Amino acid sequence: MENVTQALQGVPLNHYILLSAIIFAIGVIGVLIRRNAIVIFMSIELMLNAVNLLLTAFSVHHNDASGQIFVFFIMALAAAEVAVGLAIIVMIFRNTNSTDVNILNKLKW
Amino acid sequence: MSSLITLSILAILVLYLGLYKAKNALLPATLLGLAGALVLAVLEWNGGAQPIYSGMMLFDNFAIAFTTICIFSTMLILLISKDYFESISEHVAEYYTLILFSLAGILVMVSYHNLTMLFIGVEIMSVSLYILAGIRKDDFKSNEAALKYFLMGAFSTGFLLFGITLLYGATGTFDLTQIRDYVIANPTGISPLFYTGITLLIIGLCFKVGAAPFHFWTPDVYEGSPTLITAFMSTVVKTAGFAAFLRLFLMCFAPLHDFWMPALLVISLLTLFVGNVTALYQHSFKRMLAFSSISHVGYMLFAIVALGVNSSNSVFIYATAYSIASIVAFAVLILVKRQTGADNFDSFNGLAKKNPFIAFTLTVAMLSLAGIPLTAGFIGKFMMFSTALAEYHIWLVILAVLNAVIGIFYYLRVIVAMYFKGAERNEIQSSSYFNFVLGFSALITVVIGVYPGFISSLF
Amino acid sequence: MINLVWLVPLFPLIGFLINGLGRNTLSKSVIGLTGCLAVLASFIVSLGIFIELNASNTKSFIVPLFDWISAGTVKIPFSFMVDPLSALMLLIVTGIGFLIHLYSTGYMSHDAGFGKFFSYLNLFIFFMLLLVLGSNYVIMFIGWEGVGLCSYLLIGFWYTNSSYASAAKKAFIMNRIGDLGFLIAVFLIFTTFNSVEFAVIFPQAASMLAGDRALIIITSLLFVGAIGKSAQLPLFTWLPDAMAGPTPVSALIHAATMVTAGIYMIARSNILFTLAPQTLHVIAIVGLATLLLAATIAVTQNDIKKVLAYSTVSQLGYMFLGLGVGAYTGAFFHVITHAFFKALLFLGAGSVIHAMSNEQDMRNMGGLKKKLPVTFLTMMIGTIAIAGLPPFSGFFSKDEILAHVYEHNQLFWVLGVIGAVFTSFYMFRMMFLTFNGSFRGTTAQEHHLHESPSSMTIPLIVLAVLSVIGGFIGIPEIFGGGHWLQNFLSPVFAVSAGKMPHLTLDHSTEFILMAVSVAGALGAMLFAYQKYVKKGEVPAEDRIERGTLARLSYNKYYIDEIYASLITRPLDSLSGFFHKVVDKKGIDGLVNGFGKGAIEASKSFRLLQSGMVGFYIFMMVFGIVALLVYSMYKI
């Protein structure tokens, strides 16, 4: 474990930041360009995971456990969100037979 | 802190009451529990609060004040839910439970002392609301509202989290006090991560309160959700969002005022214009209220733009005034919609002739929202303007005045419809619960407007 | 008696109140009696004042009543001034006023508005007395505007005729144009002298240099006021129209008293004018122009009252000419004599009209000599007097003015005499057309012809006597007279006289001048006799084409039409333009534009809310990117 930590600490922090930023951006772009609710949802999860990764990296960098604890919180709450989110999507699929987000545009103007 | 615990237990209790089909006990139990939580919160006033739960939360006067108003507003909203939930669904207990859970999240949001708790509070609140928005499962509008709210909410949560992470990266802590210490200790050498973190937090929080250009979900969700839920979202949730926003900036970021202020200034103006101008040309009263709520966010942002000793006070009064007036507006909307089946402005025609009392309370509410003196709304606007002027944001305030004028236009439309337009209509059935809520809210609105002293000196 | 001067205006005021309140309840005889007695009482008090003043060594008294306006340094007392000028004017106003009231009891006896008429007349006398008595310009201004009001009310007395009502309005508005000049003059007087009291201003002014700029402006503005009130060019057109009022009104207001207020005011302020020779020059020219213009119009008019009206304008022109050349006494002398003979002529004309059942066109008269002997005789006296034939009153006053004019400017004198010739012609034309020849009216009118009742003829006779002997108060030196009037008024004009060159005409020149003007007047009379009695000519019908000059004169040089197209109509179009274009479209359009703009903005703004989640997220990301870029810069 010690070795792993040291090995990880050997990687410059900036790389982590960059990587997470890229993953996060991919997630954002995914949300931006996809129309399927499930895919969008997955992209959001990707964003959250980018955050998780970064948190962990910072946690190691600062040698502080709270960052990693935070990751657990995120995961737990993301799970809750997934449950609710999927339920909503299912509900909509039942009503519209589609998961295309742009089909739902009754509420506008 | 006992009120948070009370609430959580209450929520579960209510859920069980629902399981045992004790429908008639739901509302009294909820109200009683809320009243208890309210009392417990108030009792801690001026208790010389210290961070509790390992520094995760701080139940100071700020938190107590916002807790109080949030619980209080919730009570008012639940009072008018008497027959409402029954009419749209058979799972009434879930409503109460979800609202209570959401309220618990809100309590966390207003009293956090650690960014973790901010996140948790926001999520508890949001997840409950996602469900509440879509609770009318067969209603397309409700579905759409839920989906939009959920997708965009989750999306914005990502930014909130990223922001928190970057702050953590820069400071190595989630604790507000320590973050503040970090800012104070490094007046010059603050990490770029920290700045980016602030920006991302602004984005996340702006989404939660519905500030432009992150407001797009608001009108649609407000329109699509069941009216009572909309009432809850636009009052209690919004208040909580601001409390969280303000708490963070007041505690941590105040010294970096120069960095984030211009951005918020622009956001605030944008919000004002988007909210007011769009509200102008709405046919649906409910949708108009949604846009008006966006515009009020613009005013409340003043307090953060011109961050100072008076900020919390201003936001508190503004939020109180706004919440109470909105509750009246939504309550009347429910009554009108129940009778006419529509929520456009025309449904209000001739209301004053049939129900002068309801019309009068709605008039008071509208005047309050418009910021006319002798109503609480005026005191709120007045304080916002004072706060902003104290920091010499003269142009901001002048543009805000312009917006206030636009605002008066659409608030008056309701009054015009009620008093000056005739229509054949029957008397609206309004229960004593409604009458109580309407009368009481109007009374509070006027009392605060006439004698703001007792509420304006809290902090 | 002088201390009781406040009684003088009080009586008519009481008369006004009694008649005004009791106009529907009191009987006609009570009303007539109240009206006449009120003025008679004033006359008696005035007489007492006159006698006392004549005997007294002090020639100027101020009688304060109360503080009227006081704002900062402006203190305007309500007080009266009694001096020879006002004392004389009091006599004229109340004396002639009384006669005309008396006359009116007969003339108006059949009118439904009898009570109203008397209350207005009394009110007029009240305001006229205020004008005369005021010890400062503001009180004078009260009277000044008050008489304008009464003039308005009385011209429009028969208001159901809308052209009468329009005439009344015209009179009031034209007067108001002058009043504005007066008002601004008052302000300027106040800033120049720090007071509006005559007694304070005049001594101060006396020490100023001639040609002082302030004085020139003040006097010009005062003169503007006089132009309006005394119907001079270019504001004279209201006076002929004012004949719409009942004839006693024309006699009292539009001949004897109100219209001479301008002369009174200038005479009152003589020192200011003396020190503003430029203004005087303008006054002389305006007076001259007016007198010629009006005289040339009068020669072709067929309405008996219109002839007299233009004659009044013309005579007023003489007075201004006199003032303009510094003949203050002469001008005021003419005010007095004119009051006698013109009141007489109007009342006579009234008597004719009364007899002719309200017919005013001379073309339908003729041969009334026999039927109306008293009227004819008295009017003939008046005509001779106005024509300036000795020894009737008009001769003395007119020649005094002309003598001064000659010395001032000989061309003016020539023109003045031409005016006198015209005067003589049109007056005799009027007399001959009315009283000579054969009757040209309808038979119904002929049957109705009768001499007027004694309540109307007595004033005629009294005025005729005054017209005959009135001139004797100012017999000039060359006839061995002491010129009592000049002596009596000398305290008023003393300072001015000291600053003006004295009349230095030698007696022979003066005689020649008189001879020329008398000869001219006689010649004109004979010409008229030839034309209208011998040849029996009657003026042409309206539809018949006239020669250019005659047409110009007959149509009053189209001045009303010119005013209409130069002032009234452009103003009306301007009004429409302001209202419809500037106000509605321009300013209000801008105001509404804000509202409309907001609504339009709203219409397009709300389209942003497209309902598409994708678009929402795109906008959000756009905002996020903008914010991030901002923070990049800021870090």
Next chain:
Amino acid sequence: MEILLLQIFIPLIAAAVMLIAGKSARSLAGVLSLLPLAVTAYMYVNFVPDASIQYLVNLPWVPQFGINFKAGVDGISMILLILTNLLIPIIILSSFKHEIKNQSAFYALIFFMQSGLLLVFTALDGFLFYVGWEIALIPIYFICALWGGQNRIQVNLKFFIYTIAGSLIMLLAIIYLHLQTPNNSYDIAEFYKLNLDSSTQGWIFWAFFLAFAIKMPVFPFHTWQPDTYTEAPTAGTMLLSGIMLKMGIYGVIRWLIPVAPLGFHDWGLTALVLSIIGVVYASIIAFTQNDIKRLIAYSSIAHVGLISAGIFAWNMQGLQGAMIQMLNHGINVVGMFFVADIIIRRMGTRELDQLGGIAKPAPKLAIAFLIIVLGTVALPLTNGFIGEFLLLMGVYNYNIYFAALAGLTIILGAVYMLRMYQKVMLGVTNERTTIFSDIDTTEKSVLLIVSVLIIVIGIYPQPILHISEAAISNLLEQVNQKILVQ
């Protein structure tokens, strides 16, 4: 008990009484409206006409913001108290002829507004002033929009929004001033003491001016007014024109100029010019108006323009003229609208073209109307003359050419007023007007009061001029001192 509090709150209580009065609201309103007048009479009797502030009330209201309920009466306020409390009974009396739906609400709103007006006229605290300013607006909006004519909704919306836009800007100025005071107070005395630089004062000036100019209204902020006057019910028009627009004038005297003397020094000329343009412009428009209410509305713009010009000339005559003219204009315009109302009610039309000859069937009305017209055209010995004389003199002292221009009102006023009088009262009757019935007792009593006031003030104005003299000269001194120091 502070007498001033009584003065301010009696109408409020009266408003509450109205709401529960039901059927007897009308007569009760008549009686209750006399109470404030009685209080004013008492205050007038005990008033010492010096420059001091009397009947001072100073209660803490929102102490942490420096807001106090501070109100008092000096000569300037006194005149406006008289104006308000004198006219309200007349206005209420004049409304007796109308069948008013829901009359208790109607009278309650009038009383409510009266309280607001009294607050405005006595407030010595910026916040209080603003509150009064707005709460006078709400009732009149409802009065006009509920009991008004065809276009009332549209027109009143504009009126409301327009005026409130102006007043919000004023609110900013008040808050700004408050923030500049050393001890963060809203006290007007503290505002007076401020020494801001002249560019700041310029902004303050415009912020206040906008609010007041819209209220009065001064050209070019007047376009709401003719429409609103035309559409409002008569009582509403009377309230608006008789009392409410005086809020603007009073504001200029009490707040605008003393608070921003240097701003006034820099910009007063502009305001003066606008006022004078308004005089001529509105008069010319009035020439060809065919709607009797609209005509009076434009005439009111002209008259108010003159008042405002007199104030911006800023000297004793102009100010005193403005003070007395406020009273006079109130009386005259109320009388004028009342006569218009009598005619409109009887004839069912506001078009001048359809009227004429009314003097014959209604001689009493003709006399009263004539007196009011004469008062309006400022004939000497009527109240209007005193005011316009002093005002023009004030303007004259500023600049002779301005006086000549503003003085055109003397002529132009006569033109349109006499035209109106002629078109309505004179000429021959037509088939509509022959059956015109003369005024009855209620109408007679209203017109009698108005006519008597017009003449009495015209003959003996000194008691009224005397009330405000000391206060005005004190104010004048204070402002001039500040400008001089600069």
